[in-house]
Amino acid sequence: MPEPAPTTDADATLRALASAPGQAFALLHRPEATGAGRLELLLGEASTARCLADLPVPAAPGHGARHDLLAVVPYRQLTERGFACHDDGEPILTLRVRRCQRLDRADVLRCLPDIPVSVRDGRFDLDDDAYAEVVRRVLAEEIGRGEGANFVIRREFLATLDDYSVATALSVFRRLLAVEPGAYWIFCVHLGSRTFLGATPERHVSLAAGELVMNPVSGTYRYPPSGPQLAEVVRFLRDRKETDELYMVVDEELKMMAALCEGGGRVRGPFLKQLARVAHTEYLITGNSGADVREILRQTMFAPTVTGSPLENACRVIARHEPTGRGYYSGVLALLGRDASGGPALDSAVLIRTADLDAGGRLRLGVGATLVRESDPRSEAAETRAKAGALLAALGIGEPGHRAAPGRTALAIGDHPLVRSALGRRNANLARFWVDPGQGRTGRQRLVVPRLLGRRVLVVDAEDTFTAMLAHQLAALGTTVTVRSCHRRPELTGFDLVVLGPGPGDPRDRRLPTVAALHGMVEELLAAGTSFLAVCLAHQVLCSALGLPLVRRERPHQGVQREIDLFGRAERVGFYNSFAAVGDRSTLVRSAATGPVELSRDPVDGQVHALRAARFASTQFHPESVLTRHGPEILAGLLVATLGEESTALAAGGVGS
Numbered sequence: 001m002p003e004p005a006p007t008t009d010a011d012a013t014l015r016a017l018a019s020a021p022g023q024a025f026a027l028l029h030r031p032e033a034t035g036a037g038r039l040e041l042l043l044g045e046a047s048t049a050r051c052l053a054d055l056p057v058p059a060a061p062g063h064g065a066r067h068d069l070l071a072v073v074p075y076r077q078l079t080e081r082g083f084a085c086h087d088d089g090e091p092i093l094t095l096r097v098r099r100c101q102r103l104d105r106a107d108v109l110r111c112l113p114d115i116p117v118s119v120r121d122g123r124f125d126l127d128d129d130a131y132a133e134v135v136r137r138v139l140a141e142e143i144g145r146g147e148g149a150n151f152v153i154r155r156e157f158l159a160t161l162d163d164y165s166v167a168t169a170l171s172v173f174r175r176l177l178a179v180e181p182g183a184y185w186i187f188c189v190h191l192g193s194r195t196f197l198g199a200t201p202e203r204h205v206s207l208a209a210g211e212l213v214m215n216p217v218s219g220t221y222r223y224p225p226s227g228p229q230l231a232e233v234v235r236f237l238r239d240r241k242e243t244d245e246l247y248m249v250v251d252e253e254l255k256m257m258a259a260l261c262e263g264g265g266r267v268r269g270p271f272l273k274q275l276a277r278v279a280h281t282e283y284l285i286t287g288n289s290g291a292d293v294r295e296i297l298r299q300t301m302f303a304p305t306v307t308g309s310p311l312e313n314a315c316r317v318i319a320r321h322e323p324t325g326r327g328y329y330s331g332v333l334a335l336l337g338r339d340a341s342g343g344p345a346l347d348s349a350v351l352i353r354t355a356d357l358d359a360g361g362r363l364r365l366g367v368g369a370t371l372v373r374e375s376d377p378r379s380e381a382a383e384t385r386a387k388a389g390a391l392l393a394a395l396g397i398g399e400p401g402h403r404a405a406p407g408r409t410a411l412a413i414g415d416h417p418l419v420r421s422a423l424g425r426r427n428a429n430l431a432r433f434w435v436d437p438g439q440g441r442t443g444r445q446r447l448v449v450p451r452l453l454g455r456r457v458l459v460v461d462a463e464d465t466f467t468a469m470l471a472h473q474l475a476a477l478g479t480t481v482t483v484r485s486c487h488r489r490p491e492l493t494g495f496d497l498v499v500l501g502p503g504p505g506d507p508r509d510r511r512l513p514t515v516a517a518l519h520g521m522v523e524e525l526l527a528a529g530t531s532f533l534a535v536c537l538a539h540q541v542l543c544s545a546l547g548l549p550l551v552r553r554e555r556p557h558q559g560v561q562r563e564i565d566l567f568g569r570a571e572r573v574g575f576y577n578s579f580a581a582v583g584d585r586s587t588l589v590r591s592a593a594t595g596p597v598e599l600s601r602d603p604v605d606g607q608v609h610a611l612r613a614a615r616f617a618s619t620q621f622h623p624e625s626v627l628t629r630h631g632p633e634i635l636a637g638l639l640v641a642t643l644g645e646e647s648t649a650l651a652a653g654g655v656g657s
Contacts (some may be wrong), residue, residue, distance in 0.1 A: 010107035013041065018113055018167040022192065024095055026070050027170075028335070029105070029177060029186040032203075033347055037105045039177075042070060044098040046191040048091040051080055052294045056096065057336055057344075065345070067337040070095040071297075072189065072196060072351075075326035078301055083315040088325025093191050097337075105177070112174040113167045117396050119363075122159035131155050131384065132377035134321055135369070142317050143373055146578030147504050149248050149558035151308035151317050154329060154368040157388055159395075164361025169195045172355075175394035182275045184215070185349040187333065196328065198354030199390055201275055202282075204332045205300050207346040208339045212261055212289040212296065216249040217273060217282040218242075218305050218370055222386040228279060228413055233272070237281070237422035241374040246270065246281050247430075248372065248559040251466070251574075251626050252304030252311065253285055254434060258468035260299055261287025267435040267626065270423050272414045277389035281423070293336055293346040303350050306330035306368060310464040313504040328356055329366030353391055365391060373556045429561065429572050433473060434626050447632055451640045453478035455496040460521065462486045462503030462514045462537055469624040470499060470535070473632045477639070486517040492524060497639060500525075502536030502622065507579055508550050515541065525616070526594065531642040532616050533635075536577060539618035543581030543608060546590050546597060552579050553607075561627040564609050566600050571634065573609075574627025577620055580607040610638075617642050 017025055024046035029039045049055055055071055074090035126134065131153075138151055161168055173188035176199045180186060183199040203215035219242035221233060236242055250267060257265030269283035289296065307330065308314030318326075334348035356364045367387045369380035413419060427435050457479045461467040463486075471481045479497070484490035492498055500521060505512045510519060518541040525532045526545065534542045544550055557575040564571060583606055588597040600610040611618045617638040623631040 010103050010111045013101065013103070014108065014111040014170070017041075017190075018165075018170055021166045024191050026095055026187060026189040027108075027173060029183075030347065032184065034102070039103045039105055039108050040067075041101045041103055042067060042095060042097050042099070043101075044096045047094045047096060049094055050091070052077065052092070052298050055092070055094065055294055055336065057293060061338075061342045063342055065338060065340045067097045067100050067335055069097060069336045070189065071332075071334045071336065072191070072328060073297065073301075073332040073334060074328045075302065075331050077331065078315055080298055081301060083301075083312055084319040085315060086319060086322070086325040088327060090325070090327055093194060095189070095191060109174060109178060112170050114174055115167055115171045117168055117171060118162035119159050119395050119397055120162060122157065122397055124155050124157050126155040128378070128381040131381045135371055135375060135377035135380050138317065138321055138371050139373070139375060139377075142321075143371070143556050143558055144578060145552070146506055146556070147317055148313050149309050149576050150245065150304075150370050150372045151314055152306050152330070152368040152370050153318065153321055154326060154366045155384060156329075157363075157365040157367065157392070159363045159397075161357070161361035161363060161395075164357070164359075166190060166195075168361070169197055169357065172197050172394045176390065179393065180276045180390050182273050183353075185333065187349075189333065193359045195357040196333070196351070196354055197357065197391070198333075198351065199275075200333075200349045200351065200353050201273055201280060202303065202305060202350040202352065204303055204334070204348040204350045205296060205346065206348065207289065207293060207296060207344060209341065209343065210288055210290065212257065212287050212291075214253045214257060214265070214285045214300070215282060216246065216253045216285065216303075216305060217280045218246040218249045219281040220369075220383050220386070221279040222383065223277055223279070228274065230413055230416060230418065233279065233413055234418050234422050236279070237272070237419065237426075241372065242281070243426060244374075244559045245370050245372050246283070247561075247627055248309060249304045249370075250283050250285070251559075252309040254626060255311075255465040255468050256300050257285050257287050258472050259465060260291050260296060261289045263287060264469065264472040265434065267430075270426050272419060272423065274414060275390060276393075278386050293344050296346060297332065297334060297348070302330055302332065305370065306350060306352060308370075310466070310504055312463050326366060327364060329354070329364075330368070353387060355391055355395075373558050429629055431626050431628055431631050433476070433632055447477050447636055449477050449636045449640065451643055452636065455479045456494070457481050457497045457499060458490065458492065458495040459483045459499045460486050460490060460501055460538075462501050462518060464502045464504065464537075466535075466622060466624055467499075467501040470501065473624055473635055474499070476632055477636050486514055486521070489517060489520070492521060492528070492530060496531065497642065498525060498530060498532040500532060500534045500538035500541075502538065502576070505537065506552075507537055507540035507544060519545070529615055531639075533638055533642065534616070534618035535624075536620060536622060539611070539620050540577075540579055540581055542611065542616070542618050546588060546594070546611075548581040548583055548588070548608065550579055550581055553577070559627070564600065564602075564621075566610060566634070567598065567612065572627075572629040573619075573621035573623070573634075574625035575621050576625070580620060582606045583608050612638060612641055614644065615642055
């Protein structure tokens, strides 16, 4: 298919759409790809696919930019990764693109129908009280018990559109296009018996010229009826809960990028994203990848901003607290094709702020809130209403008197010096390894640590892909890294060092497969005298093996940055824990086999931040997290110490300096 060319014949084209309900099409406004003044109309044949590998993507390189396929990926596709979900059987819906036409935005607004929309039986499946109660349960039963750092729980707005037709859908799309200034995609996708209408703020993942980009978006400022106010925006940007919420999803998407990109991800931002009814904060994460676009989609199912972290356990939590399948909510709308050089191209958007309509006009609109340790149940319920606001307004059922933010106001606030300053301060204490504008796409400097160069390191994954980030930091130190799952009980011999990774769950409960596996490996490593490092959950298991009591924290430490005394050095580090080991002295003598074990402890409550001994070390915090300022240096020092030598060879000016 040739590169799409502009056209002025919008009237006939758009009239034909409204009068031909059997024609599968997609109207897409992708301002970052085509400019704010252009839309794309894709025409073709609708079909379905069973799995992502079945998506019909041409294998041979192309000649020039083109679109081959549009895919609507449901949440149940998580079954491809073996993750938990209520399998509602929804298929991947596809549009095989036969024709692509570019249209002027002004022509589209002029030519699309603008007919009244009659909506009846509009209601949320869970009212505010019921949703707030679900939030309370998740905070107490999941975050409070160490199952994860954050979770997204949905509720649905349900309604029926009377006298529904394609013209109705196009009318709603026109209104979204007119009033929603900051969406990543605005779209109307009509595939016969199913139509999707949305204005999503969030890129899922994109690929062009070998560069992969993800776009974590989190933190929500709800506008007052008069529109966004500068003082309130600045207060929102300084809010600790909203800031931590974004940091946590940055960490989670860095995990995904670490698995897909040769050098891991690089973090850019943060930025303020303003929509019609709400504003969010966002980062961009970039990296170089040669992965197949279908594998990229599979590995990134689904954004932590609509699931939680760690991802695999977040899916279990969602399945426990949401009684039905999600349909296409929190899935992906993906456009696959070729870039200008003929290489593979992908652009995709997270399916949020999206109405799912059947042929009879029955509407489902899923909305969710990110629940973190500081969440207020009532506020989270109000947030879901605000997120649905723009689409409900386009349907004619928005809140009366609420004024959307016009484009010029959004620009003025986003560029205000106070806003830019507040955004810039967010990066002051983040990890230079991940957030460093001076490195660009050329890669990272490596730490020069002679004692680690060429060392073979086994990293054991305990259901938290923070291990992928650990692997990149370890590689930057000069080691050769192998990652294995704890569930396959990896062979621990044949390596110079073993790193036992973090994971979800109660470290005291040996009925949990991950906890049981870690206990077994800790005992084996201690008995063999193998040099090893344990992180977070594995640190807790090691502490237990050394006789230190484990306690549940009164307040979870999920996504918290603290300054601690790490063996005499002040360090800002990131915690993701609901349990902790407790020690009453700085040195623990267990046996002649281990020798003295030095503890880094909180001076007030005795909770153990880290251990080090002749052959092992551990950290309750995550050295690999974006929240740990000098993660690689901390790793280097601890690992070299387990080999029996002090870390004295760190290069000046290296990563994290």
